[in-house]
Each structure stands twice: as structure tokens, then as C-alpha cells.
Amino acid sequence: MSVLIVESNPELARLWQRHLERQGRKVVTARTQHEAINMLQSEHVSIIVLDVVLEEGSALAVADYASYRYPDVRVVFVSSSNFFSDGSIFNHSANACAYIPTSAPPDDLAALVDHYEVHL
Template sequence: MNVLIVESRSELGEIWQRHLERQGNCVARVGTQDAATAYLASHAIDIIILDLVLEDGAALAVADYANYRHPDARVIFVTSTTFFSDGSIFAHSANARAFVTAETPPEDLAAMVEHYGAEAHHTTG
């Protein structure tokens, strides 16, 4: 599975990356909107783990660009705020599949990656 982590807090992104790589995923990690869109422009992606509140850039812009470049890629939004806690993120992002807190255990995040990644492969292949 090709996974892109877009997380401004490098230590958190690194924890997720190590766990997902141990599960056999190919994982890239970036911290900004510009880095994410540059990566998406030149790499195939199945799943994006995307912090809703980036320090540099807008998460929804990343999700929109991903939807354009990789329409079958699934987005798992992560947040440490209550913004969009009403579930409205699913109305704003067509490729959103999950909305979880930053405190979600890495093994739970890995299970979501496996589940939604299989969904993405099912629709494309």
C-alpha cells in the first residue's frame, strides 16, 4: 500500500510512519501543503493520512488536489481540535473516509489504512 502522511508535527508523523512500514506499507511523510501537492504530482498514492490543521497550508486543499490527481485515493483525516467534530468534513471532502483524533493508537490507524486501502484497490482493479 502506498501511504502519504501529511503531518506538521514530525515526531507524530514519524511514529505513524514506523508503525505503517512495519505493517508492510510504503510510506512517505511530508509536513506542508506544498510538499504534499508536490509529492502527489509525481507519486501514486492509495491512502493519505492528513492532519486537518497543518502549520503551513490547508488540509482541504491537499485533499482536493489528491481527489483531482488520484481520485481513488482515500483520506483519513486526523485532528487534535474539535473543528469538524460534527462530521461535516465528509461533506467538504469527497475522498474522506475517516476522521479520527491525533491520539488514535498507531495500530488502529494501521487497521484503517489496510481497510480503506483495500477499498481503493477494489475500485481500481
Template sequence: MNVLIVESEPALADLWRKHLERSGMAVRVATTQEDAIRQIVEDEPGIIILDLVQVEGSALAVSDFASYRCPQAQVIFVTNTSFFSDGSIFAHAQNACAFVQSGTPPEDLAAMVEHYCRRRPKTA
């Protein structure tokens, strides 16, 4: 399964990437909206781990583009803020499958990715 991590903080993205790769996932990392869009076009990930707070760009723009370009892709949103803590992210992003804190243990995040990979509908 191809996974795209969109995270402005390189150390956090690297931590998540290492855990996912140990689980056998093919992982790419983007640090900006522009880079994320390019990688979605090139790789069509099945799962996107997307930090809501981006230094350069908009997480919702990345989610919207992914929804258009690869509609089967699911997004696990992460954040270190209380924004969208009411669950309204699911009303704003049709491809949202989970919403967790950035401090979620990386092994738990990897388990979530594996879970959503198994639930992903098969395409012909």
C-alpha cells in the first residue's frame, strides 16, 4: 500500500515514515501543499496522513485534490490543536477516515493505516 505523509515538521514525518516502513508500507513524505499535490499525481496513494496545520499551503486543499484525483484514497487527519475537535472535519473532507492528535504513538498510527488499508474497497 502506498502511503503519503503530508507533514511540515520533518522529524515527526520521519518518525511516522519509519514505523510505517517497518510494517511493509511504501511511504513518501511531502512537506508542502505543492509537493503533496505533485506526489498525489505521481503515486496515487491509498492512504494519506495529513497534518491539518501546514506551514506552506492548506490541508483541506490537499484533501480536496486527493478526493478528485484518487477518490479511493482515505485521509487520516492529524493535528496538535483543538481545531475540528468537534469532529466537523468529517463534514468538510469526504475522504476523512480518522482524526487523531499529532502525539498519537507512531505504532498506533501505523496500526490505523493497516486497518484502513484492509477496509479499502478493491478497484477493478
């Protein structure tokens, strides 16, 4: 199964991708809502790492589409802002399973992916 990383910052996406690939995961990346939706139409993913603030498009639209297409797939939301730091992201996205800062160590992200991965 693969992990979909949706992150507008290509350097950060590559950092996470390389770390997850070293742990034996197949990882695909997208930078925008449009790219993420296209990936979800062609790839079976087991978990999504999704930045709350995308440069192009809406992260919540990606999460909603993922919930429709793959009802059991969980979303790990990441953000560099404090906008959802109160935990309200869980009220807006039924498939949200975690919310961490983009500054979290890649090992923490990998642990969350391991914990919440759904085997389709």
C-alpha cells in the first residue's frame, strides 16, 4: 500500500517521502488539491499525510474526496500554522486521525503512519 503526501513545500514533501521510503513504504506526492484528487483516482492509498494549508486548493476538499473514495483511509493533518491547534480539525474532517506540526521529526510522522495505516 502507499502513502499519499499532499504538501505544497516540495523540500518538506521530499524529506517525508525519503524517510517513509527508507522504512519500506511506497510514497506518492502531490502539491495541490487537483494533483491529490488525480492521485486518489489512480492510486490505492493506505494513509494520507495532508497539509492543512495548501498553496492551491483546499485540504478539506482532498480529505472529503478521500473519505468518499476510500472511506476507511485515515488522514494525518500537518500544519505550520496554529489555525486548527484547538483540535477543531476533527470536527471538520471525519477521516482525520492526527494533527501534528510540520516541524515534527520525520520519525514522529512515520510512527503515526504506522499506527493509523489501513490495509485495503
